[in-house]
Amino acid sequence: MPITTTRRRLLAGSAAALALPAFARAQGAVKPRLTAISQWSAGSDGAAITALGKKFEEKGGVWQHSPVPGFTTEMMNKLRAQIIAGDPPACSQLKGPEIAAWSKIAPTVDLDAVVAAAGYEKVVAPDLAKLHKPGGKWIALPLQIYSTNMLFLSKRGMDKAKADKIPVTWADFNALAEKMKSAGMAYPLANGGTRPDDGQKFEASFAGISPTAYRAAIMNLDKKALEGPEIKAAFAQTRKIADWCDPNVGAQPYAVNLKRFVDGDMGMLINGGWAQGVLKNAGFKFEDYVIAPGPSDNGKPVFLLNADAFIFWQRKEADLQAGQMLMAQLVMDPAIQTMYSQITGSIPVRTDVDLSGEGWSDGQRRTAAALKDAVASNQAVLSVAHNMAQENGLTAAMIDVITEYVKNKTIKPEEAVTRLADAVEGAR
Amino acid sequence: MRDRGFAPSRILIYVIVTLFAAAYLAPLVVVVLNSLRTNEEIAQGSMIGWPQQLAWSNYAKAWSGFCVAETCAGIRPYMLNSTLITIPATILSTLLGAVAGYAVSLWRFRGDNWIYGIVTLGLFLPQQMRLLPWTIVLRDIGLINTLTGLVLIHTIQGLSFTVLFCRNYYVAIPHELIRAARIDGAGFFRIFWRIILPLSSPILIVTVIWQFTHIWNEFLFGVTFTTGQQQPVTAALIALSAAVADIPQYGVQSAAVIIAALPTLLIYLFGGRYFVRGLTAGAVK
Numbered sequence: 001m002p003i004t005t006t007r008r009r010l011l012a013g014s015a016a017a018l019a020l021p022a023f024a025r026a027q028g029a030v031k032p033r034l035t036a037i038s039q040w041s042a043g044s045d046g047a048a049i050t051a052l053g054k055k056f057e058e059k060g061g062v063w064q065h066s067p068v069p070g071f072t073t074e075m076m077n078k079l080r081a082q083i084i085a086g087d088p089p090a091c092s093q094l095k096g097p098e099i100a101a102w103s104k105i106a107p108t109v110d111l112d113a114v115v116a117a118a119g120y121e122k123v124v125a126p127d128l129a130k131l132h133k134p135g136g137k138w139i140a141l142p143l144q145i146y147s148t149n150m151l152f153l154s155k156r157g158m159d160k161a162k163a164d165k166i167p168v169t170w171a172d173f174n175a176l177a178e179k180m181k182s183a184g185m186a187y188p189l190a191n192g193g194t195r196p197d198d199g200q201k202f203e204a205s206f207a208g209i210s211p212t213a214y215r216a217a218i219m220n221l222d223k224k225a226l227e228g229p230e231i232k233a234a235f236a237q238t239r240k241i242a243d244w245c246d247p248n249v250g251a252q253p254y255a256v257n258l259k260r261f262v263d264g265d266m267g268m269l270i271n272g273g274w275a276q277g278v279l280k281n282a283g284f285k286f287e288d289y290v291i292a293p294g295p296s297d298n299g300k301p302v303f304l305l306n307a308d309a310f311i312f313w314q315r316k317e318a319d320l321q322a323g324q325m326l327m328a329q330l331v332m333d334p335a336i337q338t339m340y341s342q343i344t345g346s347i348p349v350r351t352d353v354d355l356s357g358e359g360w361s362d363g364q365r366r367t368a369a370a371l372k373d374a375v376a377s378n379q380a381v382l383s384v385a386h387n388m389a390q391e392n393g394l395t396a397a398m399i400d401v402i403t404e405y406v407k408n409k410t411i412k413p414e415e416a417v418t419r420l421a422d423a424v425e426g427a428r
Numbered sequence: 429m430r431d432r433g434f435a436p437s438r439i440l441i442y443v444i445v446t447l448f449a450a451a452y453l454a455p456l457v458v459v460v461l462n463s464l465r466t467n468e469e470i471a472q473g474s475m476i477g478w479p480q481q482l483a484w485s486n487y488a489k490a491w492s493g494f495c496v497a498e499t500c501a502g503i504r505p506y507m508l509n510s511t512l513i514t515i516p517a518t519i520l521s522t523l524l525g526a527v528a529g530y531a532v533s534l535w536r537f538r539g540d541n542w543i544y545g546i547v548t549l550g551l552f553l554p555q556q557m558r559l560l561p562w563t564i565v566l567r568d569i570g571l572i573n574t575l576t577g578l579v580l581i582h583t584i585q586g587l588s589f590t591v592l593f594c595r596n597y598y599v600a601i602p603h604e605l606i607r608a609a610r611i612d613g614a615g616f617f618r619i620f621w622r623i624i625l626p627l628s629s630p631i632l633i634v635t636v637i638w639q640f641t642h643i644w645n646e647f648l649f650g651v652t653f654t655t656g657q658q659q660p661v662t663a664a665l666i667a668l669s670a671a672v673a674d675i676p677q678y679g680v681q682s683a684a685v686i687i688a689a690l691p692t693l694l695i696y697l698f699g700g701r702y703f704v705r706g707l708t709a710g711a712v713k
Contacts (some may be wrong), residue, residue, distance in 0.1 A: 041496045041667035042677075050498045066656040067497040069667030070647075077652045084560070085567040133496055255676060258476065294471060 005031040008128045024215050033062040034323035036310070037082070038093035041067035044277050048343040055336060061326050062319075072387065077274045080105075088313035090320045091327055095309050096388040100134035102311065108139035109312035111328055115141075118332045123350040125375050127382065128307055140311040141331045144346035146272040148304040148383045149204035149294030152190075153285065156264030162184065166292045170208055170237055173268075173295040177244050180267040190266035192254030197271075198403040199385025200304075201241045204270050206234035207302045211379040218398075219382055219389045221428065226421045235405065235413035241270070242406045255282075262288045271293060272306060272386075276363045277345030292365035293370040296379070303374035306386040307349065347371065397427035463487065463682035468679045483679060496693035498668040503684050505657060510644055511691070512575050513660060517582035518639040522632060524583065525590020526530075526610035530624050532591070534606050535600040535616065544595060550588030555648050558585070566653060573655045581653070582643045589642075590635045597631040598624065633702040641692045661688045 015025040022313060034056060040049040046067070066089070068075040075093065082088050083106045094102060108193040115121060115138045121129060124142065132140040151167070158164060161183040167173040180188035191197055209230050216225035225231070246299035249257065255278055262268045262284050269275065276291065312324050332337050337348035342359045347368045355365045374380040379426070382388040387395050401423045405416045462470060463486055464479040489618075492502035531537075532544045539591055563572070571577035601624070609619045650660035665688055669681050 038497075042494075042669075045496055046667075050495075053498055063498075064656075065497055067667065068651055069496065069659070069663045070651060074648070074651050074666075077648070081559075081563045081572065081652050082561045085572045086573070176454045253676065259473065 014109055026328055030318045030322050031060065031062060032322035032326045033064065033124070033317075033319040034091060034327050035064045035089045035320065036091045036093075036327075037066050037068055037078060037089045039068055039070065039072065039076065040093065041069045044281065044344045048340050051087045051339060051343060052330065052336065055330060055339070056323075056326065059326055059330070061323055072392070075224075076362050083313075085355070088315070090315050090324050091310045093308065093311045094140065094311040095307060096131060096382065096386075097391045097404060098387065099131060099140045099311055101311065101391050103134055105218035107314040109314055109324055111138040111141065111312060114135055114325060114328045115332070118329065120332045121353045122271070124150075125305070125351065125371065125380055127380060128349070129306060131388075132309060135235075140309045142307045142309040142349045143331055144308050144337065144341050144344060145147065145349055145371065146306040146346050146386075147293070147370060148200050148272045148301065148306050148386055149207065149270060150273055150275075150363070150367060151292045151294050152261070152269040152271060152275060153290045153292065154190075154261050154267050154269075154287065155265050155289060156262070157185065157188075158264075158290075160264045161267060167295055168299055169297045170205070170295045171297075174237075174240060174378075175231055177240075177268065181244070185265065185267055187244060187265075188320030189241060189247040190254060190257040190261035190269040191241070191245050191249075191271070192257065193245075193249045193251050193407070194253055195403050196385045197398050198406040199399045199405075200270065200272075200383075201406060202234060202238045202402045203304055203383055203385050204294045205241065206231060207379075207381050209233050209237065209297050209305055211296075211302050211381050218384050221390075221394075223426055226424060227417060231420070232413050232417050235416045239409070239413065258282055258284065273347065273363060273367050276361060277343075280345070286361055286363075291366055293366065300377045300379055301368050301370040301373045303371050303380040304383045306383045306388055308346075351375075369425075394424065394427045397423040432712045456672045459682045459685060462678045464687055467677055467679045467680050475678060486679045486683040487687070489680050490668075490687055491505045494668060494680055494684070496664055499657065501662060503664050503687055506659055506661040507688065507691075509575065509654075509658055510650075510661040513578045513582065513650070514640055514691075517579045517634055517643050519587065520579070520583040521586030521590050521596060521639055522635045525587055526594045526625070526628060526632065527620060528587065528591045528619055529594025529596075530598050531616075533595045534601065534603065536626075544591065548588050550591070550658060559648065559652065562649070562653070572653060573658070575654070575658055577653055578649060578660075581649055582646070586639050586643070589638060593611075593635055594628070594631055595636075597628070601627065630702050633699045637695055640695050644692050665689075 006306070036413070038049060040046055045266065049065060049067075053065055056124045068078045076098075079089070079092055079094075079102070088106055098325060120141075128142055128145070131300060132142055151173075152167065157180060161176070161180040163176055163344055165172070165176075167176050177188040203214070206218065213225050213228055213230035214220040214234075217228070217231055246257065254269065254271060254275070257266055257269075258275075258279060259282075261269055262279070273291075279289070280286075293303070296302040306359060310327070312328065315321060315324070332350075334348065334350055334353050338353060338359075339351055340346070341348050345361075345364070347355070347364055351368075353368075353371060355368050371380060384390060384398060389395070390398070398420060401420045405411050405419075411419075458476055461477070461479060464482045464484070465477070466483045466486075469477075469480055469483075473601065490503055491590040492504050493500065494502050494606055528547070532540045565579045566572040566581075571580065581635065605623060606619060609623055614622065645662060646660070647666065649665045654663070660704075665681075668677060670682055
């Protein structure tokens with residue numbers, strides 16, 4: 001039989017041959033792609049997100065990260081613009097109660113299946129998990145955790161004051177600060193004067209005095225707790241802290257005082273675990289200081305939680321959907337969380353990561369231990385200074401009152417209590 | 429001849445002016461000095477101090493070295509982006525402003541004052557208020573995340589200012605000039621090109637300086653309506669300085685700030701003497 005090939009058949013055949021690779025790509029072998037926006041652009045934050053992107057690419061994905069330099073407001077402007085334009089990023093950095101608030105603006109991805117497959121829920125602190133599943137479904141994934149109330153003690157400062165005991169309660173802390181002052185230290189505390197720094201001074205005082213009252217007043221906005229004796233005591237403690245800080249710091253970050261801290265001209269610093277990464281980058285050694293949980297009047301560690309997370313926005317494109325699944329798996333992966341935290345100085349979200357190995361510092365181990373203990377005794381609460389306890393508007397109203405109180409020493413603690421309660425009333 | 433050098437009042441004036449100049453120049457001196465100090469030197473000492481050795485590497489790092497997340501290209505690509513936004517937007521807004529200012533000042537028509545009032549109203553609207561409307565406009569015309577979109581924004585928003593200034597300048601031009609030209613048969617645009625524009629250089633220089641500086645230094649729109657590699661130089665500067673979780677990189681930051689300020693500085697140096705002249709030109713009739 002002679003082989004007769006019509007021109008039409010030939011054309012159809014070659015067209016099919018040409019189309020075949022494209023067809024194969026569309027079927028399962030789609031290359032995962034991720035569009036992401038975050039405010040992480042510089043320093044260890046920039047390095048960490050870059051490392052995460054490399055891992056994403058190693059798994060065969062296309063990483064399209066667009067950093068939005070600046071603070072949360074800029075990133076939210078950008079996110080809002082992208083959502084209105086009908087082009088939300090496949091995933092974006094967002095944290096705390098903002099996750100619930102933003103999830104009402106645009107449809108998010110239901111991550112329940114992939115979270116269940118990874119068995120992730122069992123290894124996340126319950127209060128934290130709640131923030132990432134508003135309405136009962138996982139739509140965002142926490143990536144790393146910081147405690148905002150770690151106590152840093154300068155070795156040389158302790159020597160100067162002839163002190164060797166790590167303070168446990170606020171009474172211990174105050175005694176040590178006085179001791180440092182009488183040893184010739186003009187300002188025993190090395191904190192800065194930014195808004196979050198002032199917020200941290202207050203939240204560390206409040207949660208350290210009573211985590212129960214803190215939860216009721218700051219997290220649940222309970223009217224009675226907002227005017228209770230604990231919050232007044234917290235403002236009184238905040239005033240002591242403010243008096244021990246150098247007023248000349250103005251609105252600069254604490255980092256400008258690190259040299260004086262390490263030299264022992266300032267003995268203590270209350271700050272997040274990230275300060276450790278900063279000290280390291282500035283060329284100071286782990287031996288120069290000790291990190292311990294912040295003062296707690298009942299002796300058990302209080303953990304003021306700050307956690308960074310990614311929220312996932314619904315996209316129709318197959319490659320973006322595949323990218324979202326890959327990203328979710330990576331974010332939950334203990335090896336990735338280890339890599340990330342070792343760059344930024346945070347601790348992993350997963351409570352089952354072993355921090356005894358190399359690459360972790362004592363400070364990180366203590367932070368992780370403090371989290372475990374605090375969760376066990378229900379003393380892990382959400383930070384207001386870092387936008388974890390309330391939405392932006394309420395947080396801003398509260399920090400306004402707190403930062404004014406820290407800087408204006410004529411305001412009495414009882415006055416501050418009234419002002420804070422009024423601010424909350426006005427903003428809700 | 430009177431020797432004025434020793435007049436007490438004159439000495440007093442010089443002392444006061446010198447003090448003011450010193451106060452205004454102090455921050456610049458700190459920035460210039462820090463741009464030549466290493467980060468270690470600043471972090472371990474104080475923010476104010478003489479460089480121990482001149483760290484010119486800060487400038488190299490600022491120009492083409494530091495990283496914004498994955499991209500380690502320094503300030504250079506962002507300078508180019510800002511140039512691509514600023515130059516067209518400055519030219520367009522100045523020219524359109526001149527034509528519109530000329531129309532509302534010398535070609536009186538019904539409602540001209542209303543139009544002028546509405547256009548200049550834009551000066552009083554806060555930027556944040558305009559963010560959302562612009563988002564919708566850029567979405568609908570498909571220019572979101574493009575430099576063209578930003579040129580459009582800055583051209584239109586710049587009109588409030590350029591129309592205000594050009595109109596106030598042209599009001600002082602005698603109407604007889606226009607009438608005479610019309611009798612000779614010149615139309616709207618011919619009069620503009622032949623008569624008005626040649627008279628306008630002081631005010632055009634003022635608007636160019638003003639527009640250039642504002643567009644170059646703009647951050648909010650620049651960061652909201654661009655993505656990744658298209659961001660303007662202000663975004664790169666913020667990326668370099670807004671790392672709350674890190675020790676401030678004062679050395680490289682200072683160098684980057686100086687580089688980023690150079691274009692506006694040059695514009696002022698070349699056009700500066702026209703600036704005050706142009707501003708006051710319409711003031712005394």
